[in-house]
């Protein structure tokens with residue numbers, strides 16, 4: 147079989163791969179190929195659902211500028227597609243007073259203030275005055291972010307892909323990349339359906355990233371977990387619509403982060419817990435929800451947002467692929483002799499960045515630079531290279547749990 151030639155190949159067409167195909171094809175035209183092992187829009191990975199939260203709630207200037215970039219890129223996509231994608235529902239983060247979590251929120255507030263991001267402090271009473279859906283709790287402290295919101299994830303992925311095709315990108319479904327090799331200046335991408343040649347490759351393979359990058363001499367210490375979100379058929383529908391209810395996160399004193407979103411895409415209010423799922427292999431995992439985590443989520447909602455509960459419409463499982471420090475990976479594989487191969491891993495909180503990452507990856511493969519500070523996301527940081535690095539991830543399998551995971555944001 148002849149080797150088909152493209153300038154750039156994107157491996158994996160989930161959220162980040164779709165975003166990359168869009169920005170890359172927009173910049174370079176038809177010399178782009180996207181390869182997806184399943185069908186577009188499948189739900190075996192990390193990106194497919196009715197909604198995801200788009201938030202500024204981070205600590206650190208690199209994240210704040212990425213968040214600003216994220217909102218700008220989504221706005222560009224909305225403009226170009228004519229589709230509404232982001233809904234500014236606002237967002238509440240809350241924690242109990244006099245806890246490590248409250249101090250964490252205070253630090254978050256400082257970050258927001260220093261970068262001019264709107265964020266109001268509310269005590270438990272004012273939170274309940276503003277959103278009576280939250281139980282009146284004088285013992286709680288909250289931050290309200292008016293500019294955060296919900297993105298229609300399924301639609302955003304589809305829009306990226308359709309516009310990438312408009313700009314001439316080729317996208318092949320059901321094609322699994324098995325290895326990346328190099329002969330002279332040509333990169334060969336070996337797949338289940340033949341070999342493709344190109345100049346540069348961007349690997350956005352989510353939970354399967356190690357399967358792809360091992361052929362370029364890389365193995366990342368990633369933790370892949372089966373997470374879940376539940377849609378509750380609340381009888382109080384109107385109280386949980388996007389116009390009446392914000393996204394939220396609750397940082398419990400035990401270090402667990404619960405989160406939820408208003409109704410979007412179906413009739414259910416949505417809730418889940420960050421990074422408490424079982425470690426899985428993406429090829430052999432099942433789709434059965436974890437009952438213990440579901441019960442824990444229900445107990446939290448009974449206490450803090452009781453009217454959101456109702457019969458379960460669906461509990462949907464989905465993969466997190468986390469680095470031990472929960473920072474992203476965005477880097478080339480130059481240290482193992484493959485500067486032509488760029489790898490990006492979303493670390494379980496990257497849907498909001500899917501479009502801006504696509505733009506960044508495009509700038510990196512075409513111009514070799516970006517205006518964003520990517521230092522925390524390099525492949526040579528201790529979290530990825532030091533085997534003794536303690537995972538800062540709220541997974542019960544790890545004895546050492548951080549009380550407040552700095553990057554535990556959805």
Ligand SMILES: Cc1cc2nc3c(=O)[nH]c(=O)nc-3n(C[C@H](O)[C@H](O)[C@H](O)COP(=O)(O)OP(=O)(O)OC[C@H]3O[C@@H](n4cnc5c(N)ncnc54)[C@H](O)[C@@H]3O)c2cc1C
Pocket residue numbers: 157158159160161162163181182183184190191192193194197198199200321322323324350351352353354355357358373374375418463464465466490491492493494495496497498499556
């Ligand atoms: C329950 C849940 C809730 C979340 N909530 C939020 C949120 O509210 N806000 C937020 O910002 N983030 C959230 N996230 C995280 C976010 O969704 C993910 O970080 C992001 O979507 C990951 O995108 P990805 O493109 O890296 O991975 P994926 O979407 O998994 O895409 C990887 C793609 O690569 C393909 N692939 C892999 N290997 C190969 C191969 N060898 N050949 C060809 N194709 C291949 C896969 O089939 C897949 O389609 C959540 C995640 C989960 C699971």
